[in-house]
Structures are given as C-alpha cells and as structure tokens.
Amino acid sequence: xxxxxxxxxxxxxxxxxxxxxxxxxxxxxxxxxxxxxxxxxxxxxxxxxxxxxxxxxxxxxxxxxxxxxxxxxxxxxxxxxxxxxxxxxxxxxxxxxxxxxxxxxxxxxxxxxxxxxxxxxxxxxxxxxxxxxxxxxxxxxxxxxxxxxxxxxxxxxxxxxxxxxxxxxxxxxxxxxxxxxxxxxxxxxxxxxxxxxxxxxxxxxxxxxxxxxxxxxxxxxxxxxxxxxxxxxxxxxxxxxxxxxxxxxxxxxxxxxxxxxxxxxxxxxxxxxxxxxxxxxxxxxxxxxxxxxxxxx
Numbered sequence: 001x002x003x004x005x006x007x008x009x010x011x012x013x014x015x016x017x018x019x020x021x022x023x024x025x026x027x028x029x030x031x032x033x034x035x036x037x038x039x040x041x042x043x044x045x046x047x048x049x050x051x052x053x054x055x056x057x058x059x060x061x062x063x064x065x066x067x068x069x070x071x072x073x074x075x076x077x078x079x080x081x082x083x084x085x086x087x088x089x090x091x092x093x094x095x096x097x098x099x100x101x102x103x104x105x106x107x108x109x110x111x112x113x114x115x116x117x118x119x120x121x122x123x124x125x126x127x128x129x130x131x132x133x134x135x136x137x138x139x140x141x142x143x144x145x146x147x148x149x150x151x152x153x154x155x156x157x158x159x160x161x162x163x164x165x166x167x168x169x170x171x172x173x174x175x176x177x178x179x180x181x182x183x184x185x186x187x188x189x190x191x192x193x194x195x196x197x198x199x200x201x202x203x204x205x206x207x208x209x210x211x212x213x214x215x216x217x218x219x220x221x222x223x224x225x226x227x228x229x230x231x232x233x234x235x236x237x238x239x240x241x242x243x244x245x246x247x248x249x250x251x252x253x254x255x256x257x258x259x260x261x262x263x264x265x266x267x268x269x270x271x272x273x274x275x276x277x278x279x280x281x282x283x284x285x286x287x288x289x290x291x292x293x294x295x296x297x
Contacts, residue, residue: 016045019060022140023067029135030071032124040070064142068132068150075128122169133158134165183268184242187251190266190273194230195237202227207272214278226276236261252288260285 023044027037044066123131129151136142136150137158144155144162151158186205193201206223213219220229230237236253243252251264263285267275279285 012048015059016048016063019063022060023063026064026135026140027067027071029123029139030068030131031074036074040067040074043067043070061146064136064140065146065150068136068147072128072132072150075131079128119169126165126168129153130161130165130168133161134169137162138166182271183266186268186271186273187242187266190230191237191240191251194234194240197231197234199227199231202230205273207269207274210273210275212276212278215281240264260288263288 020041023041024037027040028034031037031040044063047066048063123135126134132151133144133147136147137144144158147162148155148158151161153161189205190202192198193205203223206226208223209221210223210226211218211221212226212229220226236255239255240251240253243250251266252260253262253264254260261280263279265275265277265279266273267277
C-alpha cells in the first residue's frame, strides 16, 4: 500500500473491510468453523493495525498470508492435542443452514464458491500443510511460490502437497452430475420412496454400489442394504426438507419439535445415488440455526 500513511486509520479499516469476505472464506475452508474463521480474520486485523502499513505493498496478499499462517498454527495445535481419530464426529466441519428464503448476505460472501459439506469433510482429514496448500492454490489461486514460505517448503514441495491433497479430495468427494435439476429429481424420488415404504422405488434410484456414511462412518454398502436402512428411518422421512447447507443443496430432517436430527448429502452420478453422507452428531447439529424452518409444513 505504497503511499498510505500509518495513521490513516479510516483508509486502512476500509481496505480491510474490502478484503474481509475473501479472508473469511479462506479461513473457513482452512478451519471448517465459522467462529474460528472469524477469530483468524480478527487476528489478521490486529496484526495489520500493529504493522507498518507503508511497507505493505499488496494488502490482499499480505492479509491472506497472515490468515493462512494463523489457520496453519490452529490446525497444527488441533492435531497435536487431538487424541481421537481424525474422522471422529467431533471433528466434522460446522454445518451452515441457509434460511428458507435463501442465503443471507454474510453466508453469500462466506460460501461464494459453493464449497459444500462433503469437501469440508475431506479437508478435515488432510495434514495441515496439505490442506493449506490445496485450499490456497486450488480454491483461491495463490501461486506456489507464495505458499511455500508459509508451509516452510520449496515451491516444488508445496506443489506436491497440493497434488497429494487433490488426489484425496477427488477420491473422497466424488464429482456429481452437472445438472442440478436432475440431481433434485433423483433425491426427490428417493425421499418419496422412503416416505412410502417403497423398497423397489429406492432400489431404482440407488447405484448398486452406493455407500451410506453416518458421521464419516460407513454403515451400509450396496443398494439393498442402503434401501433397508432408509426404510428403518421411514418415520422421519416426512420431515426431510430440501435446504442449502454450506452453500449447496442438501436435505435437512427437522421433526415438529424443531430440533434437527440429520443433514443429508446425496451424490448423484449418471442418474443414480452413489453416496449418502449423513451428519447426525448432536453436538454439531445443536448449533444449527433453524430459524424460520420450525413452522414449515
């Protein structure tokens, strides 16, 4: 920010606000938590306020680097104190339910590039340096020569970290059909069959090798097993509603008492459901804001 005086607080605050949305998005992809992402962004502001602003040539790049370092420290600290497996329910990313009338402005900024729950789940399982390299490069276009000093690697090594993470992401978060309308049709058919107790109808929309995971733990494999599992929870099917969760279409189950019991993500490929991921951990669902959903039919 050549030419900016250190005491020009209003100008500095204004420029920071212009970057805030992007910084929150970076931090949320890194940490999977809105509260922790906000803390990381706030820390970046405090460091900027203490820095010599005349020496900051590229404010956006400088702030991104600061937020990335804060997030990397947080991930490393989290990993160091973690005793449970990395795929334990408590380590699932935080679900964000949009209001019934659509995304509010804050969520729209935070989820601008529609990174969904499935990707955040996979990111949770990456090593901190892998996660940072992948998020900064693949999701935000930061060059590897800028990522390298953050992770204490060479640019080539940072590239390898991102490549390794990319392979895990592709394997763990399969790419769905491109047509969202077709996806909705298939999911609607699944829900209708579940409500009606139609076993054959469920089989018709499930891939033969479909996998059902609850809080990252595989509980059923294959169309017959998944269909039987769906019928087991038939009583909850009437309360399953389409919703935006983490910026992408999902299904949320909210019984009449207003307390959500599940967030379901369906992966549809070639017109059939190949994966169902259910978030049912009460601790995660407890923070889900269902304002406006309780009175819906």
